[in-house]
Each structure stands twice: as structure tokens, then as C-alpha cells.
Amino acid sequence: MADVKQPVERPLSPHLQIYRPQMTAISSILSRITGNALIVGVVLAVWWLLAAASGPNYFAYVNAVATSWFGDLVFALSLLAVWYHYLAGLRHLWFDAGKGLEVETAELLGWGCIIGSVVLTAITIVLI
Amino acid sequence: MRYLTDRKRAIGRGASGTGTEHHWYMTVSAVGLAVMVPTFLIIFGKALGQGYAEVHATFARPLPAILTAMVLVVGLNHFRRGAQLMIEDYTRGVSRKIAVIFVITFSYFLMACGLFALAKIAL
Numbered sequence: 001m002a003d004v005k006q007p008v009e010r011p012l013s014p015h016l017q018i019y020r021p022q023m024t025a026i027s028s029i030l031s032r033i034t035g036n037a038l039i040v041g042v043v044l045a046v047w048w049l050l051a052a053a054s055g056p057n058y059f060a061y062v063n064a065v066a067t068s069w070f071g072d073l074v075f076a077l078s079l080l081a082v083w084y085h086y087l088a089g090l091r092h093l094w095f096d097a098g099k100g101l102e103v104e105t106a107e108l109l110g111w112g113c114i115i116g117s118v119v120l121t122a123i124t125i126v127l128i
Numbered sequence: 129m130r131y132l133t134d135r136k137r138a139i140g141r142g143a144s145g146t147g148t149e150h151h152w153y154m155t156v157s158a159v160g161l162a163v164m165v166p167t168f169l170i171i172f173g174k175a176l177g178q179g180y181a182e183v184h185a186t187f188a189r190p191l192p193a194i195l196t197a198m199v200l201v202v203g204l205n206h207f208r209r210g211a212q213l214m215i216e217d218y219t220r221g222v223s224r225k226i227a228v229i230f231v232i233t234f235s236y237f238l239m240a241c242g243l244f245a246l247a248k249i250a251l
């Protein structure tokens with residue numbers, strides 16, 4: 001009668017801390033992080049455009065912020081983010097077509113997104 | 129409607145009934161942005177860091193003005209859905225509702241600000 005039922009010791013489903021980081025998971029969450037982080041660059045860009053529409057004095061003030069080390073940092077990271085999100089988005093379209101879903105190919109495409117975003121960011125900075 | 133079976137009405141619509149529209153919108157806007165964004169980055173990057181007169185001259189031209197307007201509208205609509213999806217994945221209850229409402233209104237606010245600025249510069 002004192003035989004209280006012990007909860008059954010079932011194996012727990014492995015979660016993020018258990019798994020070794022994998023390229024497919026990392027490249028997926030990076031896509032979400034970059035896409036959402038881009039709002040920072042968009043806010044700064046829209047503020048800068050609004051300032052240009054407001055007049056030379058206010059533009060001088062906002063332009064100083066947008067071209068300061070802080071502005072450079074935001075726009076440089078935004079470039080990296082936009083190119084990563086761009087390549088990861090193309091990869092999504094490719095996946096949606098049912099292609100590239102083999103593990104080796106998906107991992108290769110993940111590396112392609114990361115390395116490609118750095119290369120495209122460098123090219124863009126050279127061009128502008 | 130009653131001639132349709134339950135299965136026929138449910139198929140392809142997902143648990144929320146609207147997943148298909150979301151996915152298709154993201155696909156269409158992704159393709160549109162993929163076409164527009166590289167040119168936009170060059171135009172915006174070249175204008176950034178220039179003086180007041182040069183910035184006005186750039187965004188008074190049709191191509192930079194129209195392209196920037198389209199990137200803003202399509203990009204922020206794309207952002208709005210992506211950010212809403214993230215919120216719906218990680219939050220629940222009242223905070224979810226507040227965050228979703230904030231993301232939607234803030235996206236449209238940014239669109240309005242950007243379009244107003246472009247119109248004022250270009251016209």
C-alpha cells in the first residue's frame with residue numbers, strides 16, 4: 001500500500017545542448033538571426049532618408065551619425081547580414097524545389113552561404 | 129461548400145489555415161528582392177557618405193527612387209512576416225499579441241516614413 005508509483009525513467013529527447021552543432025542547424029538559425037537583425041540597418045537607412053528630405057541642417061546631423069564608426073559598423077554588419085540572408089534565401093528556394101536535400105549537399109550549401117556572404121560583402125564594399 | 133469533403137477543404141492549408149499564403153508570399157517577395165537588392169545596395173552605398181545635394185540628386189532620379197521604394201515596401205512586408213513567425217515560435221499569450229502588433233505597425237510605419245522621404249526628395 002505504501003507502494004507509491006515512481007515516475008517511469010524514460011529517456012529524454014536530446015535537445016540543443018546535447019547535439020554537436022551541425023551546419024544545417026547553424027545555417028538555418030543564422031538565416032533567422034540575420035533577417036531579423038536587418039531591421040537595425042533599415043531603421044538607420046530610413047532615418048537617414050527622412051533627414052535628407054527634411055533639410056540640410058538635420059541631414060548634416062543624421063549623416064554624421066550614419067557615417068560615424070557606429071553607422072559604419074551597423075551598415076557593414078547589415079551588408080554581411082543581407083548577403084547571408086540572400087544566399088540562405090536562394091538555398092531555401094532550391095530546397096523548396098526538392099533539390100540539394102542530401103546531407104552532404106546541404107552542409108556544403110551552408111558553407112557556401114557563410115563563405116559567399118563574406119566574399120559578396122567584400123565585393124560590395126569595394127564597389128561602393 | 130457542403131459538396132466538399134472535410135479533407136478537400138483542409139488539404140494544403142496547414143494547421144492555421146493560412147500557412148500556404150505565408151509561404152507563397154515569402155517565396156514571391158524573396159525572388160523579387162533577389163532581383164532588386166544587389167542594385168539597391170550599390171545605389172544606396174554610393175549615396176551614403178555623400179553630401180546633401182548629391183543625395184538629393186541621386187534619389188530624385190527615377191530608377192533609384194522607384195527601386196528604393198520597392199525594396200522598402202517589399203522588404204518590410206517580407207520582414208514583417210518573418211519577424212511575426214519568429215515571435216509566434218518563441219512567445220505565447222499576451223506578450224505574443226503585443227509583439228506581433230508592434231512588428232506589424234512598426235513595419236508599416238517605416239514604410240510610410242521611407243516613402244514620404246522619397247516622395248519629398250523626388251518631387
